[in-house]
Amino acid sequence: MKFDAAAFKLTDLNSVQVRSLGIGVLGLLLTVIGYFAKTEQFFFSYLTAYLFWVSIALGALFLVLLFHLTGTVWGVTIRRILETLMKILPWMAVFFIPVLLGSHHLYEWSHVDVAAADPILSKKMGYLNITFFTIRSAFYFVVWYLIAAKLYKTSLAMDSGAKIEHIKTMKKVSAPGMILFALTTTFASFDWIMSLYPHWYSTIFGLYFFSGGLVGALTLVIVIGLYMNKRGVMDSVITVEHYHDLAKFTFGFIIFWAYMGFSQYLLIWYANIPEETIFYLDRWRGTWPIITMTIVFGHFLIPFVGLLSRGSKRNFTYLKYMAVFILIMHWVDIFWMVMPVLHKTGLRFCIFDFTAMAGIGGIFMWLFWKQLGKHAAVPMGDPKLEESLNHHNP
Amino acid sequence: MKSGKIEGVIAEFDNPAALIDAAEKMRDSEYTKFDCHSPFPIHGMDAAMGEKRSILGWIVAPVAFSMVLFGFLFEGWTSTIAYPLVISGKPLFSYQAYGAIAFALMVLTSAGTSLFGMLALNKLPRFHHPVFYSDRFAKVTDDAFFVSIEARDAKFDEKETVAFLKSIGGREIELLIADD
Structure with missing residues (x-):
């Protein structure tokens, strides 16, 4: 991997691309074995891995929208990385096909006879049916594609000379884009995760899913950045000041995630209504408390205390391990949301949980490196770039 | 001519850049009880003055x-x-x-x-500070930039300190004399 500092372009990306693709293909092939060996397990493992990666791409999309709306200075140097991550969203539609094909294994409501016999589900059949589910999912991907494509195209156009129209376009797309993003992400989480337990409902669920994805996107950018810097690439572009700000954001959204998670929990705990408490009851059976408590400590308390001080946000070695740890915890969080539906009696890991993660993740990263190498790795035409490069934390 | 105790000295500087420059020279000197005064916050002043992060x-x-x-x-x-x-x-x-x-x-x-x-x-609240003995100093809320050194400073000497402030580009140097 090399960096052409004049054109802000990454070259010699072959090795990392080949490695990602290799991991991805191998992971997917191994996961396919799961389809024949343990069909149900395969679909749940796949859904967990899929949600992990799609939530990160969504987190990246949110950050790009936020950057355009707030007119960020510090974030300009890392914006192209985020834009590249969000550009993978349309590809995630392809990876959604297995979820759609496996909906009978995943979603109880997809069995029309079961749903019709259930007094609650029969009332929800107008919303929860395969046709409408497919249409809605397609709609989300179209919306995400349109926003991402427009922002990416405008950002590329800026590379060869920024015009005021470009900045205006980005703001004009981002404002309604943010509203659409909030609605589509909320409903996507309702459809893809919450409907795994069709009797249960929680209005804050969309925010919970989104905040986890945002933390995932931030930590993945930290990991990617440090990975490149270690190879002497872009270390003059993404400096300690930018990592400091990324870590601040991570810290803030770790708290936001915990706030959402606790808000959901406290109200359900307090009201104590059986159709609501079932969600937490399922996660307190058998060995599931291990994972539940792992999230409380690993996804909140440890990163919270661990990222509190200024020094911890500016120490690259420490930050790298912390970011990887938080990414793993984000996966555990998704696992915790999805898996208790399948393994009701207790916690069970399966090899396909990990092969599916490697499979989708490998392809995801391959798409990322391929796209990042195509154009300048920094929005070089952005008028705020110079200021961003010299950004300094007080 | 006022005839009270000397509590410090102030020197005026022309613009923010000159003040930053002076702050760096003050930082590198042996004076510790000095301060910089400006009508608005100046970026980089903390580093120029050698201020440590707050505890x-x-x-x-x-x-x-x-x-x-x-x-x-x-x-x-x-x-x-x-x-x-x-x-x-x-x-x-x-x-x-x-x-x-x-x-x-x-x-x-x-x-x-x-x-x-x-x-x-920040040693607040406090009701008075030697810089207020100077009438010129009122301009600091409008368009003037000052460096002040307090007489409590171990290195403070009426003549040498004035000469030092002159050497780093200060003008209108004024001794702060208690007149109450």
């Missing part, structure tokens, strides 16, 4: 952590020992409900510690 965070953190623990235990004590009431059929020690109040107590005490700690570290 306020290290004062607030222990307060925050101990108060969140205190809030939690206090609620536990009230609802299990002091006033053991069964509320909505929940166990007496329902720790889930304590989070919100323990958190709020932490925020309240941290905010208070931050505010009053900041004031204390």
Whole structure:
């Protein structure tokens, strides 16, 4: 991997691309074995891995929208990385096909006879049916594609000379884009995760899913950045000041995630209504408390205390391990949301949980490196770039 | 001519850049009890003056952590020992409900510690400062930039300090003489 500092372009990306693709293909092939060996397990493992990666791409999309709306200075140097991550969203539609094909294994409501016999589900059949589910999912991907494509195209156009129209376009797309993003992400989480337990409902669920994805996107950018810097690439572009700000954001959204998670929990705990408490009851059976408590400590308390001080946000070695740890915890969080539906009696890991993660993740990263190498790795035409490069934390 | 105790000296500088420049020279000199005055915040002034980061965070953190623990235990004590009431059929020690109040107590005490700690570290409130003996100094709220050195400084010497301020580009150098 090399960096052409004049054109802000990454070259010699072959090795990392080949490695990602290799991991991805191998992971997917191994996961396919799961389809024949343990069909149900395969679909749940796949859904967990899929949600992990799609939530990160969504987190990246949110950050790009936020950057355009707030007119960020510090974030300009890392914006192209985020834009590249969000550009993978349309590809995630392809990876959604297995979820759609496996909906009978995943979603109880997809069995029309079961749903019709259930007094609650029969009332929800107008919303929860395969046709409408497919249409809605397609709609989300179209919306995400349109926003991402427009922002990416405008950002590329800026590379060869920024015009005021470009900045205006980005703001004009981002404002309604943010509203659409909030609605589509909320409903996507309702459809893809919450409907795994069709009797249960929680209005804050969309925010919970989104905040986890945002933390995932931030930590993945930290990991990617440090990975490149270690190879002497872009270390003059993404400096300690930018990592400091990324870590601040991570810290803030770790708290936001915990706030959402606790808000959901406290109200359900307090009201104590059986159709609501079932969600937490399922996660307190058998060995599931291990994972539940792992999230409380690993996804909140440890990163919270661990990222509190200024020094911890500016120490690259420490930050790298912390970011990887938080990414793993984000996966555990998704696992915790999805898996208790399948393994009701207790916690069970399966090899396909990990092969599916490697499979989708490998392809995801391959798409990322391929796209990042195509154009300048920094929005070089952005008028705020110079200021961003010299950004300094007080 | 005023005839009181000399409490310090001020020198005027032409613009923010000159003030930054002077601050760096002051930092590299042996004077410690100096300050820079400007009508608006100047970026990079902290570094130019060689100011260390505030220790306020290290004062607030222990307060925050101990108060969140205190809030939690206090609620536990009230609802299990002091006033053991069964509320909505929940166990007496329902720790889930304590989070919100323990958190709020932490925020309240941290905010208070931050505010009053900041004031204390800045030696505020204070009612007077030697720089106010100078009439010219009133311009600092409008369009003038000053460096002041206090007479408490170990290196302070009436003639040498004035000469030093002159050498780093100060003009209109004025001794701060107590006249009350």
